[in-house]
Amino acid sequence: MLTRRKLFKLGAVSGVTLLTIETFHASLEIPPAPEGLGHSFEFLTPVDRGILSKITPVILAEALPESNEERVLAIKEVIVGWDIAVSGLQPLTQQEIRKLFLVMDSNFIFSLTPRLLTGVPGAWDDPSEIDDCLNNWRLSDPESLITGNELRIGYMGMVELTMASWYTNPRSWDFCSYGGPPVLF
Amino acid sequence: MSDSKNTILDFVAEGFQQGWKHIDASRLGEDQSLEADVVIIGSGAGGGNSAEILAQSGLNVIIVEEGPLQTSRDFHMKENEAYSNLYQESAGRQTKDRGIKIFQGRMVGGGTGINWTTSFRTPTETLKYWAEEMGVLGLSEKEMLPWFEWSEKRYNIQDWKVPPNANNSALETGCEKLGVSWGKIRRNVTGCLNLGYCGTGCPVNAKQSTLVTTIPGALKEGATLISKARAETFEIKNGKITELKCKAMTPRGNAPAVQTIKIKARHYVLAAGSIGSPAIILRSENKILNPYGLVGTRTFLHPVNISGAIMPFPVNGEYGAPQTSYSDHYIETRLDNQKSGFKMECPPLQPMLVATALNGHGKVHAEIMRQRPFLQVLIALQRDGFHPESIGGKVYLKSDGTPGLDYAVSGYVWDGIRDAFIAMSEIQFASGAKAVAPVHRDAELYHSLDKVKKAIASLPMATLKARLFSAHVMGGCPMGENAAKSVVNSKGRHHEVDNLSIFDGSVFPTSIAANPMESIFAVTAKFATELAKVLVM
Numbered sequence: 001m002l003t004r005r006k007l008f009k010l011g012a013v014s015g016v017t018l019l020t021i022e023t024f025h026a027s028l029e030i031p032p033a034p035e036g037l038g039h040s041f042e043f044l045t046p047v048d049r050g051i052l053s054k055i056t057p058v059i060l061a062e063a064l065p066e067s068n069e070e071r072v073l074a075i076k077e078v079i080v081g082w083d084i085a086v087s088g089l090q091p092l093t094q095q096e097i098r099k100l101f102l103v104m105d106s107n108f109i110f111s112l113t114p115r116l117l118t119g120v121p122g123a124w125d126d127p128s129e130i131d132d133c134l135n136n137w138r139l140s141d142p143e144s145l146i147t148g149n150e151l152r153i154g155y156m157g158m159v160e161l162t163m164a165s166w167y168t169n170p171r172s173w174d175f176c177s178y179g180g181p182p183v184l185f
Numbered sequence: 186m187s188d189s190k191n192t193i194l195d196f197v198a199e200g201f202q203q204g205w206k207h208i209d210a211s212r213l214g215e216d217q218s219l220e221a222d223v224v225i226i227g228s229g230a231g232g233g234n235s236a237e238i239l240a241q242s243g244l245n246v247i248i249v250e251e252g253p254l255q256t257s258r259d260f261h262m263k264e265n266e267a268y269s270n271l272y273q274e275s276a277g278r279q280t281k282d283r284g285i286k287i288f289q290g291r292m293v294g295g296g297t298g299i300n301w302t303t304s305f306r307t308p309t310e311t312l313k314y315w316a317e318e319m320g321v322l323g324l325s326e327k328e329m330l331p332w333f334e335w336s337e338k339r340y341n342i343q344d345w346k347v348p349p350n351a352n353n354s355a356l357e358t359g360c361e362k363l364g365v366s367w368g369k370i371r372r373n374v375t376g377c378l379n380l381g382y383c384g385t386g387c388p389v390n391a392k393q394s395t396l397v398t399t400i401p402g403a404l405k406e407g408a409t410l411i412s413k414a415r416a417e418t419f420e421i422k423n424g425k426i427t428e429l430k431c432k433a434m435t436p437r438g439n440a441p442a443v444q445t446i447k448i449k450a451r452h453y454v455l456a457a458g459s460i461g462s463p464a465i466i467l468r469s470e471n472k473i474l475n476p477y478g479l480v481g482t483r484t485f486l487h488p489v490n491i492s493g494a495i496m497p498f499p500v501n502g503e504y505g506a507p508q509t510s511y512s513d514h515y516i517e518t519r520l521d522n523q524k525s526g527f528k529m530e531c532p533p534l535q536p537m538l539v540a541t542a543l544n545g546h547g548k549v550h551a552e553i554m555r556q557r558p559f560l561q562v563l564i565a566l567q568r569d570g571f572h573p574e575s576i577g578g579k580v581y582l583k584s585d586g587t588p589g590l591d592y593a594v595s596g597y598v599w600d601g602i603r604d605a606f607i608a609m610s611e612i613q614f615a616s617g618a619k620a621v622a623p624v625h626r627d628a629e630l631y632h633s634l635d636k637v638k639k640a641i642a643s644l645p646m647a648t649l650k651a652r653l654f655s656a657h658v659m660g661g662c663p664m665g666e667n668a669a670k671s672v673v674n675s676k677g678r679h680h681e682v683d684n685l686s687i688f689d690g691s692v693f694p695t696s697i698a699a700n701p702m703e704s705i706f707a708v709t710a711k712f713a714t715e716l717a718k719v720l721v722m
């Protein structure tokens with residue numbers, strides 16, 4: 001899916017190499033990772049969790065509970081659900097998702113470059129910028145010569161895993177009026 | 186909510202407690218070497234079905250299955266549990282370009298354990314096409330009739346007389362209003378409670394999957410089941426298979442462990458399903474298994490597109506038998522193959538399935554999820570493989586040796602997909618929809634038939650734009666009498682390697698143009714019965 005070659009291509013176009021992406025990935029002041037609610041994370045790094053904690057509310061929007069406390073808990077649970085789901089995937093798919101996180105960061109870098117120049121990774125706190133970025137990915141042309149279909153694929157993967165994690169969580173069922181599995185006896 | 190206390194009688198679990206032979210390979214401490222008359226790889230429609238027939242004829246049978254052994258008491262009607270435990274690649278398998286999401290079972294019972302119980306005989310036109318165009322012999326409608334009847338008896342395939350849920354009844358009403366032909370689906374169930382959770386494993390053993398019928402049948406005859414073991418390669422000497430090499434899977438089942446299992450048998454039956462069966466041949470890298478490079482080619486999907494509608498009444502399509510009504514109107518009127526024909530059905534509507542199939546994110550997505558109980562959904566299955574342009578996909582091996590599928594949707598089939606979007610929205614508006622949304626990246630909710638038709642006319646029909654799915658992978662080891670154009674003959678026997686048979690959906694030389702399970706039961710029952718005769722001689 002996200003081959004190194006394509007990553008480089010992506011990097012070259014915007015004047016950022018994979019190396020700097022990786023360095024950036026390690027050094028960026030990402031929002032603090034939510035704790036695991038007792039879950040010990042197998043796949044998601046603290047950086048990944050930080051990113052997810054900012055993206056999840058943009059992806060799920062009104063489907064998340066309104067009260068701040070419940071919302072925070074729901075986001076944590078979405079991230080735990082993510083980790084459980086990804087940990088059960090084939091090793092090769094896990095590697096692809098690892099690369100997706102790398103590219104995701106790089107894309108945030110590209111689209112947020114002006115802000116970064118001011119040294120503020122504050123865009124993570126601006127849901128509308130995250131939404132713009134997700135929409136760029138969503139609408140990126142699958143036939144694009146620069147990124148190929150990778151951004152669109154990345155978008156679909158991120159959104160799908162987040163939706164799957166939330167809508168299998170009984171806490172989401174009120175919102176979508178699902179009564180849960182029938183009681184058998 | 187039911188939770189983990191499913192206390193309903195589980196005769197399959199009890200059978201194992203009382204001594205049916207089962208090895209959970211993920212718990213093996215050391216490598217194993219085994220012997221049998223016949224080893225069957227895969228325990229789905231083809232594998233389970235063949236296992237009973239071969240075991241009943243007195244042969245010593247071993248069944249090797251990559252997925253876990255779970256029985257009704259393990260099925261809690263929870264989507265996350267089911268998709269990650271019981272589906273290939275946690276239900277995340279996709280074609281190479283990610284354009285089509287593929288659902289396949291991966292459990293003892295294969296696809297029959299999590300499928301939706303829809304049962305159709307192979308359409309006459311399909312059998313005719315195989316005979317006339319694909320060089321298949323002995324599978325005419327007349328010759329197949331006893332095998333359809335046999336399958337219907339063995340798996341209790343019967344008319345379903347319970348009224349449809351609102352999702353399916355909307356299909357009926359819409360078709361009726363438009364004068365589009367439709368029919369009722371037969372189902373393989375006994376004592377079905379009409380719950381609607383066939384896709385997460387039937388919690389009451391009502392669904393007559395191979396897990397509760399023919400696999401127990403084989404085990405009662407003394408067969409051995411090995412679960413969580415992945416068949417890797419065949420060893421070949423002097424034109425014959427001498428051994429099957431398997432790897433144990435880790436307890437979680439997503440990766441191979443270090444333990445190996447070697448099985449020597451007189452005869453080897455591949456029943457790992459489309460994608461799975463070709464993969465084992467490709468991994469074996471032996472020219473004699475694949476002399477013309479045909480293995481993995483002609484893999485068909487019935488590519489599915491989706492149309493969602495908001496109804497003025499609650500639909501609650503998560504409950505009630507998932508598929509009970511269908512329309513073959515656009516198959517029957519397109520048998521000349523000038524245009525791609527398609528079958529229309531309904532899917533079950535549990536929230537995760539809905540949430541992940543829909544487009545987009547944020548406000549728009551949340552709004553549809555809020556209205557989920559009012560959501561009515563139609564799917565259209567393209568009849569691929571009957572046109573020179575519709576050649577299907579090709580199975581390939583990834584860097585870790587696991588299989589993938591490269592499937593490019595042909596222009597011919599894309600046209601059929603566009604027509605299907607229109608046909609589905611017509612039915613939905615005719616059955617009272619307030620608004621309809623074709624599941625396509627660039628589409629939205631449209632509040633009139635005019636508007637949706639106009640939109641569909643200009644939506645780009647292209648990969649990763651229209652969202653496509655498949656739960657019917659077929660072909661990849663096509664059968665036929667011409668050894669240069671097919672992998673097995675019309676009895677499922679490999680053309681070159683005498684002690685290899687392929688008894689699953691991968692032998693179909695085109696798609697079925699109907700849900701494939703009953704076709705697989707009938708064809709493999711015929712094949713296995715013929716093979717048993719040869720082997721016990």
Ligand SMILES: Cc1cc2nc3c(=O)[nH]c(=O)nc-3n(C[C@H](O)[C@H](O)[C@H](O)COP(=O)(O)OP(=O)(O)OC[C@H]3O[C@@H](n4cnc5c(N)ncnc54)[C@H](O)[C@@H]3O)c2cc1C
Nearest residue numbers: 227229231251295296300301302303416458461690700702
């Ligand atoms: C969600 C869903 C709903 C469906 N609904 C219907 C329906 O209502 N009606 C219908 O007719 N059809 C339906 N189908 C399709 C139908 O279930 C399949 O076409 C059918 O089960 C295929 O049978 P098969 O024997 O070819 O392979 P499968 O049933 O897929 O069995 C193959 C088995 O082999 C195992 N395997 C694969 N590779 C290896 C290996 N290397 N080593 C060991 N084991 C291996 C797999 O884990 C699997 O259990 C549905 C499918 C899905 C996924």
Ligand code: SF4
Nearest residue numbers: 377378380381383387
């Ligand atoms: S609908 Fe019937 S067959 Fe399907 S899960 Fe429910 S009881 Fe089982």
